[in-house]
Amino acid sequence: xxxxxxxxxxxxxxxxxxxxxxxxxxxxxxxxxxxxxxxxxxxxxxxxxxxxxxxxxxxxxxxxxxxxxxxxxxxxxxxxxxxxxxxxxxxxxxxxxxxxxxxxxxxxxxxxxxxxxxxxxxxxxxxxxxxxxxxxxxxxxxxxxxxxxxxxxxxxxxxxxxxxxxxxxxxxxxxxxxxxxxxxxxxxxxxxxxxxxxxxxxxxxxxxxxxxxxxxxxxxxxxxxxxxxxxxxxxxxxxxxxxxxxxxxxxxxxxxxxxxxxxxxxxxxxxxxxxxxxxxxxxxxxxxxxxxxxxxxxxxxxxxxxxxxxxxxxxxxxxxxxxxxxxxxxxxxxxxxxxxxxx
Amino acid sequence: xxxxxxxxxxxxxxxxxxxxxxxxxxxxxxxxxxxxxxxxxxxxxxxxxxxxxxxxxxxxxxxxxxxxxxxxxxxxxxxxxxxxxxxxxxxxxxxxxxxxxxxxxxxxxxxxxxxxxxxxxxxxxxxxxxxxxxxxxxxxxxxxxxxxxxxxxxxxxxxxxxxxxxxxxxxxxxxxxxxxxxxxxxxxxxxxxxxxxxxxxxxxxxxxxxxxxxxxxxxxxxxxxxxxxxxxxxxxxxxxxxxxxxxxxxxxxxxxxxxxxxxxxxxxxxxxxxxxxxxxxxxxxxxxxxxxxxxxxxxxxxxxxxxxxxxxxxxxxxxxxxxxxxxxxxxxxxxxxxxxxxxxxxxxxxxxxxxxxxxxxxxxxxxxxxxxxxxxxxxxxxxxxxxxxxxxxxxxxxxxxxxxxxxxxxxxxxxxxxxxxxxxxxxxxxxxxxxxxxxxxxxxxxxxxxxxxxxxxxxxxxxxxxxxxxxxxxxxxxxxxxxxxxxxxxxxxxxxxxxxxxxxxxxxxxxxxxxxxxxxxxxxxxxxxxxxxxxxxxxxxxxxxxxxxxxx
Numbered sequence: 001x002x003x004x005x006x007x008x009x010x011x012x013x014x015x016x017x018x019x020x021x022x023x024x025x026x027x028x029x030x031x032x033x034x035x036x037x038x039x040x041x042x043x044x045x046x047x048x049x050x051x052x053x054x055x056x057x058x059x060x061x062x063x064x065x066x067x068x069x070x071x072x073x074x075x076x077x078x079x080x081x082x083x084x085x086x087x088x089x090x091x092x093x094x095x096x097x098x099x100x101x102x103x104x105x106x107x108x109x110x111x112x113x114x115x116x117x118x119x120x121x122x123x124x125x126x127x128x129x130x131x132x133x134x135x136x137x138x139x140x141x142x143x144x145x146x147x148x149x150x151x152x153x154x155x156x157x158x159x160x161x162x163x164x165x166x167x168x169x170x171x172x173x174x175x176x177x178x179x180x181x182x183x184x185x186x187x188x189x190x191x192x193x194x195x196x197x198x199x200x201x202x203x204x205x206x207x208x209x210x211x212x213x214x215x216x217x218x219x220x221x222x223x224x225x226x227x228x229x230x231x232x233x234x235x236x237x238x239x240x241x242x243x244x245x246x247x248x249x250x251x252x253x254x255x256x257x258x259x260x261x262x263x264x265x266x267x268x269x270x271x272x273x274x275x276x277x278x279x280x281x282x283x284x285x286x287x288x289x290x291x292x293x294x295x296x297x298x299x300x301x302x303x304x305x306x307x308x309x310x311x312x313x314x315x316x317x318x319x320x321x322x323x324x325x326x327x328x329x330x331x332x333x334x335x336x337x338x339x340x341x342x343x
Numbered sequence: 344x345x346x347x348x349x350x351x352x353x354x355x356x357x358x359x360x361x362x363x364x365x366x367x368x369x370x371x372x373x374x375x376x377x378x379x380x381x382x383x384x385x386x387x388x389x390x391x392x393x394x395x396x397x398x399x400x401x402x403x404x405x406x407x408x409x410x411x412x413x414x415x416x417x418x419x420x421x422x423x424x425x426x427x428x429x430x431x432x433x434x435x436x437x438x439x440x441x442x443x444x445x446x447x448x449x450x451x452x453x454x455x456x457x458x459x460x461x462x463x464x465x466x467x468x469x470x471x472x473x474x475x476x477x478x479x480x481x482x483x484x485x486x487x488x489x490x491x492x493x494x495x496x497x498x499x500x501x502x503x504x505x506x507x508x509x510x511x512x513x514x515x516x517x518x519x520x521x522x523x524x525x526x527x528x529x530x531x532x533x534x535x536x537x538x539x540x541x542x543x544x545x546x547x548x549x550x551x552x553x554x555x556x557x558x559x560x561x562x563x564x565x566x567x568x569x570x571x572x573x574x575x576x577x578x579x580x581x582x583x584x585x586x587x588x589x590x591x592x593x594x595x596x597x598x599x600x601x602x603x604x605x606x607x608x609x610x611x612x613x614x615x616x617x618x619x620x621x622x623x624x625x626x627x628x629x630x631x632x633x634x635x636x637x638x639x640x641x642x643x644x645x646x647x648x649x650x651x652x653x654x655x656x657x658x659x660x661x662x663x664x665x666x667x668x669x670x671x672x673x674x675x676x677x678x679x680x681x682x683x684x685x686x687x688x689x690x691x692x693x694x695x696x697x698x699x700x701x702x703x704x705x706x707x708x709x710x711x712x713x714x715x716x717x718x719x720x721x722x723x724x725x726x727x728x729x730x731x732x733x734x735x736x737x738x739x740x741x742x743x744x745x746x747x748x749x750x751x752x753x754x755x756x757x758x759x760x761x762x763x764x765x766x767x768x769x770x771x772x773x774x775x776x777x778x779x780x781x782x783x784x785x786x787x788x789x790x791x792x793x794x795x796x797x798x799x800x801x802x803x804x805x806x807x808x809x810x811x812x813x814x815x816x817x818x819x820x821x822x823x824x825x826x827x828x829x830x831x832x833x834x835x836x837x838x839x840x841x842x843x844x845x846x847x848x849x850x851x852x853x854x855x856x857x858x859x860x861x862x863x864x865x866x867x868x869x870x871x872x873x874x875x876x877x878x879x880x881x882x883x884x885x886x887x888x889x890x891x892x893x894x895x
Contacts, residue, residue, distance in 0.1 A: 080894075096725035099724055114643070
């Protein structure tokens with residue numbers, strides 16, 4: 001299956017360049033021919049289901065893994081052959097914090113500053129700066145293992161920024177944060193991009209990514225399925241529009257779904273949401289067909305309160321790409337939510 | 344519900360492939376021991392002396408195995424559940440604290456039973472050779488083993504309920520096992536026959552040791568023997584102590600198994616720098632180096648990994664090191680002074696013996712806790728991949744970690760130097776012996792550190808790394824003493840000497856000419872062994888580190 005790839009705007013300097021990156025573990029292909037570029041000062045959101053190949057990509061970029069074939073470079077430095085220099089260019093924040101017992105936050109940052117070879121004088125100032133930027137100054141005397149998850153995420157970001165890297169790789173930075181902390185983290189990432197840093201962010205919280213990312217890459221089964229701005233990806237998806245019909249009674253949901261299936265043919269993806277008395281379907285057919293569907297529903301005595309096109313967002317795009325996977329898709333029954341999906 | 348907890352507690356360790364290896368290993372060791380001494384010429388001694396000799400060795404081996412293998416299971420039982428959050432889920436079930444404790448205790452006892460059961464065919468073979476009483480010898484030894492299992496399982500669970508980390512629980516439990524089974528023999532050895540109150544205390548203290556109880560059951564000349572006999576019923580004393588200890592400790596643990604076990608507020612991060620000047624001065628006087636004072640940045644000339652290791656270890660902080668060194672120095676000087684002043688009628692060899700025992704015990708206890716987890720702690724906490732993304736070279740990381748273990752060990756060794764110097768001053772003829780003892784101790788420290796580091800690097804979890812390192816180290820240092828206990832019969836002088844060559848404790852004892860070891864010439868063969876094993880371990884460490892740190 002070919003990826004729907006939109007290359008980013010050619011203006012600007014590419015900081016990240018990935019070309020035909022492939023990683024195989026025996027017969028299993030974790031990453032298949034991934035190619036993308038990212039310009040300086042941009043934020044790339046990498047999304048995909050668990051096991052899609054996001055972490056494999058990140059590990060190759062930070063020198064923790066070697067690709068089977070293909071190349072990756074950051075600011076012109078090859079991630080494989082010159083991984084030592086890449087370490088100075090990249091700030092990596094894994095999804096696991098990586099704490100030490102009995103160490104206070106300032107000591108923790110001091111250790112990583114020293115590990116990056118920052119001399120003592122500038123290091124002290126740099127620690128103050130990153131603590132102020134990430135809002136961790138008030139917890140400098142706390143023990144790192146006693147911090148809450150949100151605090152640890154902030155300290156993790158402060159650690160990532162210590163050596164002033166050009167390129168930041170943040171694995172699930174907003175995972176487990178409360179709404180307030182999430183907003184603060186979002187603002188912080190935007191501020192870092194404004195300062196000229198290039199960011200690669202993975203997350204499962206798609207509305208967050210949609211708000212901050214200039215570029216989005218959707219990966220499933222190790223394959224890049226879409227790459228571009230949120231709007232561009234939305235346009236790709238909207239060739240298949242999502243239409244939603246709200247019914248007056250939930251008892252007519254199944255009946256309405258049958259009408260849609262009969263009218264649209266076997267290519268229609270129909271989703272019954274009994275709890276919301278709603279039927280959703282995806283189609284690439286023109287307006288006349290939709291009008292025909294609505295008329296048949298009226299004829300069948302189905303009371304429709306709303307019939308409208310649903311705006312395509314990142315979540316929608318993600319679901320669209322992940323549902324159209326290379327593997328054979330099967331009907332999904334979810335009894336608890338009352339949702340039946342036919343793909 | 345109770346059965347479910349018991350089943351889970353028992354099945355989880357049994358699923359591990361290591362458990363199968365341990366079972367096969369135990370059965371093989373016991374089988375080989377019996378097969379080696381089984382009569383080959385169709386004649387059996389009428390007095391059954393051969394079967395008694397074998398059974399003696401066999402029972403020491405079994406007790407040793409139990410003391411090495413068992414403590415790790417109760418020590419990790421509660422704290423690991425607390426860490427993973429499943430203890431809170433258990434408290435949320437209708438099970439009471441008593442039933443949770445009982446299930447955990449029974450599971451550990453079942454594991455102990457399994458270890459003991461591995462020895463039953465060998466014990467049966469001993470019995471069939473004749474000369475052994477089923478009740479007075481075999482039965483009582485097995486009763487002792489059951490009591491030991493019960494006591495240390497209960498103690499391990501109590502320690503586990505107090506500990507905040509798995510490795511601390513293991514360290515403290517093994518410390519208690521080492522202290523109660525070996526160190527309690529010390530006072531009796533040094534004060535027996537003096538007739539004073541100290542001799543009485545030493546005699547009673549001996550009842551806390553399962554080793555002393557086993558010695559009394561098998562009638563072997565022991566470390567504390569010196570040809571003197573006592574009327575004390577050591578086995579009876581140990582039985583009482585063991586049952587009382589188990590009861591008290593069990594009730595204490597049950598009382599701790601409730602929501603209060605989680606009731607710890609997050610550390611507020613209080614710093615002495617924010618206190619008043621008088622408080623700061625007071626803290627300075629108490630601690631000398633105040634642990635709550637803000638630390639300065641790591642100087643560029645120091646290895647950051649080494650400093651990090653010191654700061655992230657509870658006992659790595661300077662105030663703890665100073666306390667440890669001060670206690671060692673005071674004890675060694677105090678002992679030497681007491682002899683010089685004529686408080687005790689001890690020879691210089693005896694003082695040397697005490698100091699050697701204390702130092703080796705300290706090294707064996709400290710070294711694995713310092714170096715066994717140097718890689719596994721990083722991997723367990725997810726910090727290893729962070730270290731790999733820094734420009735620090737692997738060599739620098741390993742050296743930083745090894746130095747952080749070498750420095751405290753060197754301090755402990757140096758702390759007792761004044762004692763040895765005074766000893767050499769009192770008895771100038773002992774200078775050569777003192778020099779050789781110091782070399783023995785220094786090599787023991789290097790050996791303990793490097794072997795622990797090499798053994799520990801194979802594990803992902805620090806608890807497994809530390810427990811294995813303790814077991815390996817105690818086995819290398821302690822198991823050859825089993826051969827020494829069977830000296831003259833069934834083992835000849837040469838075989839015992841060869842076995843003792845591997846034990847750094849025995850080498851130090853022979854150098855200081857401690858009673859029972861003076862006839863064995865163990866150096867320099869022991870030094871060669873320690874040096875080669877240390878170098879091999881130090882070569883293995885970077886190879887394994889490279890293996891886990893290279894890009895996948």
